[in-house]
Amino acid sequence: MNRERVVADVSGLPTVVFGPRNLGWWGTTGFAVIEGFSLALCAVTYVYLRKNYIVWPPEGTKLPSLLLPTINMGIMLASLPLALWTKKRAERLELGPVRIGLILSSLVTVVTFGLRIAEFTALNTQWNSNAYSSIIWTILGFHGTLMLIDLYDTIGLTLITFLRMESKWFPEAADNANYWLFTVLVWVPMYLLVYFGPRWL
Amino acid sequence: MMLLQAPHYAQQSMIDPAGTKAGAINDFWHFLIVTASIVTAIVFITLFIALAKRRRPADPEAPGEQRSLTRWVTGSVAVTLVIIVVFLFMDFRLGRAIATPPQRTPLRVNVIGHQWWWEFQYPDSATPGNWISTANELHIPVGRPVILRMSARDVIHSFWVPNLSGKKDLIPGHDTETWIEADSAGIYRGQCAEFCGLQHAKMALLVIAEPERQFEQWALGARGAALAPADSTAKAGEQVFLTGGCSVCHAIGGTMAGGTVGPNLTHFGSRLTIAAASLPNTKGNLGGWIVDPQRIKPGSFMPPNALEPDQLEALLAYLEGLK
C-alpha cells in the first residue's frame, strides 16, 4: 500500500509527560505489581506453614526482637513525605529541588538498607532451623533486594541529574519516588507479619 | 488353583470394574462418553456443513444474517451450559455416594509407600504387636469395605487399583485415607500412579479378594510366625539369610531377622509375585532377582548378592518354604 492520506501532524505533542501518560510509569508499576504479588505469595506461604505447627513460633525458637525493625519501619514511613515532595518538584521540572530530594532519598535508603541487614539478627533464628525461620528470612531478604534495587536506582538517578540531565529524566525521578512509596508501603503488612505474626497468630 | 493361573491378574482396567466404587465410576463414564460423542458429532457435522455448503449469503454482515447467527450461537451456548449443569449435578451425586464406605464393619489396613514397594499392615487391637505385615499383595474379604490408611516413607506415591477404585496419593507428612470394596473374588492388579523415581514403572501390587472365610484363614496363617525350615537345605538357607546381608533389610517373624528397610518376608513362599508384582514368584525368577536385582529393577535399593551356587540353592529352598 503506497498511498497515504495525511490527516494530522503530531510534531506538536509533548515529549515530557508524567504518570500513566509516561512509558516509564508503566514499567515501574508493572514490576511493582510482580514484586508485590510475589511478596504476597510469600505471606501466603507463611500462613500455610503456620498450620503445620501447634505453637508459633515453633518450640525452641525465640520471638523476633522488635526494637531495630520498628526503628527501621519508622524511618521508612518518615521518609515518605520526602519522596512525595521530590515527586511534586519533578513534576514541576525544578532541577535544584529534585537534586536535593534525590540526594536525601539516597541517604535515607542507605540507612534503611543498612538497618535491614542488621534486622536479620533481630529474627533471633537461623534460616536453616525450621520452616518458620526459612520463610521469615526469605521475606526479609526478598524485600531487602527490592530496597537494594531502589538504592541503586536512586543513586544512579542522582548522578544523572548532575552529569547528564535532560528534561526526560524528570518523569524518571517521579517514578523513582513512586517506587520508594511502593517499597515502603508493601513492607507495612510484611513487617506486621514477620514481627507480630509470631506474637498474634 | 485359580491363584497360580498367570497372567489373568496381569491386567488392570477401570472399564472392567469389580468393586463398588469402580462400578459407579464406570456407569458415570458411560454417561460421559455417550454425551460427549453426541456433542462432538453435532459440532463436527455443523462445521463440515459450514465448510461445504453451496449457498452463501451475499452480505454476511447484513442485519438479518447477523441476527440469525447470534441466535444460533446463543442457543448453542445455552445448550452447553445445560449439559454442564447436568454433568455437575451427576458428578456431585456420584462424589457424595462414593465418599464414604457403606455402613458395615470395615477392615482396616495401613498402606505404607516405599521406593518402590508397598507395605501392608493389618492392625489387630486384640493382640497388639502381632500385626500382619506383608508386602505388595493386599488380601481383602469380598463384600466388606476396607479402609486404607496411607502414608509414605520417602516420596509421594499413589495407590491405584483401577478395577476396584480410583487413586489416592500417599504423601510424606500427610496421612491420607481411602476405601475399597470388591464385589467378587479375584486378583486385581494395581500400580503406583504418582511418579516416584527410577522404578516407578515397577511398583505394582495385587489385591487378592477372597470370600470372608478364606480371608480369615489367610489372616490366621499370616499372623503366625514363619514356618521352620523343613529340611537341611532349607536350614542351611536360613543360615545364609541370617548371616549374609539379607536380615539387615528384611524381617522374618520368629527368627532374628528384623530389618525394616525392605519387605517383610515371613510368609514369602505364599506370595504370587516378587519385586513388587513385577515377576511371578518362581524359583528361577527369585534366584535371578537375588543375584542381580539391578538387572530386573535398575536403581532398586536391593544390592546384588554374589552367592555360591549351593548357598543360593539353599536360600531359595528356605524362602520358597516360607508358606
Next chain:
Amino acid sequence: MTTATARVETIAQPELDVELDAVWRSRPGFIGWLMSTDHKSIGKRYVATAFIFFCLAGLEAATMRAQLSRPENGLLGPDTYNQVFTMHGTTMMFLFAVPVMIGIGLYLVPLMIGARNVAFPRANAMGYWVYLIGGLLIYSGFFVNSGPDAGWFAYVPLAGPQFSPGKRVDIWAQMITFTEIAALVASVVQITTIFKLRAPGMSLNRVPILVWTTLVVQFMIMFAMPSVATASLFLAMDRLISTHFFNPAEGGDALLWQHRFWFFGHPEVYIMFLPGPGIISSLLPAFTRRPVFGYPALVLAVIATGFIAFGLWVHHMFATPLPQLGQSFFTAASALVAIPNGIQIFCWIATIWSGRPIFRTPLLFTIGSIIIFVIGGMTGVMIASVPFDSQVHDTYFIVAHFHYVILGGVVFPLFAGFYYWWPKVTGRLLSEAAGKWNFWLMFIGVNATFFPMHQLGMEGMPRRVYTYLAGTGWGDLNLVASIGALVIFSSVVVFLGNVIWSLRHGQIAGANPWNADSLEWATSSPPPSYNFRDTPVVGGRAPVWESGGELPVMTGLARDRQQVLLTTVLDAEPDSRHDHPGHTIWPFILAVTIGIFFIVLIFTPWGMPIGTVLGFIAYARYVWPKKRHDPSIIELPRSVPPAEVPR
C-alpha cells in the same frame, strides 16, 4: 494535540524511507546482531529458538515412543527415560509453547497496532537473551547426563535434596528462573505496548483479537509466574542452603509445592493456549472473506478464560487430601471454562458458515485445530469430575487429553499462523502443495498417536513409566501410538523442507497476499525497519479493508532518532512522543551477568555477590545516557513550559 487540515499526498518518498531506515535499522555484523532492539528481530529469534526447542522436544518424544513401542523394551533405562520425559515436558512448556507465543506476539503486535517498536525495546532484547541462556543451560546439563529427572512438575520430596542429590534439579530450577524472568519482562513490555503504543483511533474495541489474547496472556503471566518463581526459589534454597520449606520433618510441606506449582501451572496452560484462538480469530477473516463473527463475545470469552484459569489449579491435585467443598468449587470452575471456549468455537463456525471459505493451508490447520481441540475439550470436562479423575489422573488418558488440547489449541493454530504470516516476515509464500502434505500428515499422525492413549489410560497404564509388562496387554496400542509419532515426525520434516525451499524459491508475496484486513498487511513484506513510514490512523476493526487502498496517516514524528507516538489507554488518542534509546549491546551483557548470577549459584553461594556486582555494572551502562549533540535538549527549562504541563 495539534490539529492539521487534512490533505492528500500520493507519495513515494524515498528520501524519508532512507532517513528512517538509517535511524531504525540494526547495525550490520555479529555485534550488530547482538545489539538489535528491533521487535521484529527479537520476535523472529524467539520463534526460531523456540522452534529448535520444539524439534528437540519432539525428538525426545520420539525416543520415548520408541522405548514404549513394545513391552519391556531395553532401548532406554529408567534413568535415561526419566531425564528424557522430564526434558520433553520442560522443553515443550517452558522453552517452546510460551516463548513461541511471546515471540509471535513480539513480532506481530507492534505491526498489528501500527507502532514502530515495542515499549521497552532494551528490556525486550534482554528478555530474549535470558531465555536463551536458560535453554542452553538445561540442554548443556542434559548432554552431560545431568538432565533433570524429577518430572517437569518436580514434585517434592522427590525433587528435594534428599531424593535428588546432584545438580540435576538445581539446573532445572535455575532454568525455570531464567524463563520466568524472560516471560515477566515480556509481559511488562507487551502490556505497556498494547496500552500505550496503539495507532491513533484504535480504541480498545477495535484491537485485533490476537492483540487482545496477547494482552490477557501477559496479565496472566504477571500473576502466574511469581508463584512458580518463588516456589522454585524455595526449592533451590532447600537444596542449596538447607532451608525447610518442603521438609515435613521441620514443619515444611510437600503439598505447598503442589499448590504453588499448579497455581502457576494451570494458568500456564491458558498462557500457552489463548494465543492460539487469537491466531485463528485473526486469520479467519482472510479465509472466509468476512470479519470474524462475534468480536465482543470473543474478547469477553478470552478475558473470562483468563480469570477462570486462576480458579482451576486444584484439579491437578484431586488425588491429594482435600475438603469436599473445595473439590466441588474446582470441579465447577473446571467444567465452566468450557463455556468461554465453546463461545469461541461457535463464533468461528458461524464465521465460516456465513463466509466464503478459501481452502488454503492456514484454513486447513484452523479446521484441524477445531476438530482436535473439541475432542480435547470433551475429555477436559470429563476430568473435571473428581470421581472420574480419580481413575484417569496420572494415566495415559490424561496424556491423550492434554496433547489434544495443546496440539489443537497451540500447535495447529501455530502452523496456521506460520503459513499465514510467513510471507509477511520473509516476503515469500510457502508452498501450498507441501503445506497440504504438512497438514494431512500432522492431522493423521496426531490422531494415531494420541487417540489410542485414551484407551491405554482406561486400561490402567500410568504416565511416566519407562516400561510395562507384556501381560498388561498394552503393547498393541502403544505400537500404534509409536507409529503415529513417526507420521508426526515426517510432517515436521515436510514443514522444514517447505521453509527452506520457500526462502529461496517461494513465490514473492507482496504487501498483502491474502487480501487480509489488519494493519500488518498495510506495510511491505518484509516490513521496513521502522514498520510504517507514517503513523497509520484506524477507523474500525478492519483498517486495511476500510481504507480502500488509501491509508490515513499522521505525520510529525522525529526522523533523526527513534521516536514513537504514545496514545491514550482506552481511546488511543495521540498524547505524547517518546524517544527510544536505539540499538545497544548492554541488554545482552546484562543478560549474561544474570546468567552468571544464577549459574554460579548452582555451585557456590558466591554467585550472588559476583553476579550482583557484575549485574550492577552492566545495568549502569545499560541506563547511563549518551551525551547528546543537540544542545536544545540538554538545556533545562527553568520554569514550566506551557506545552509540557501535565494535565
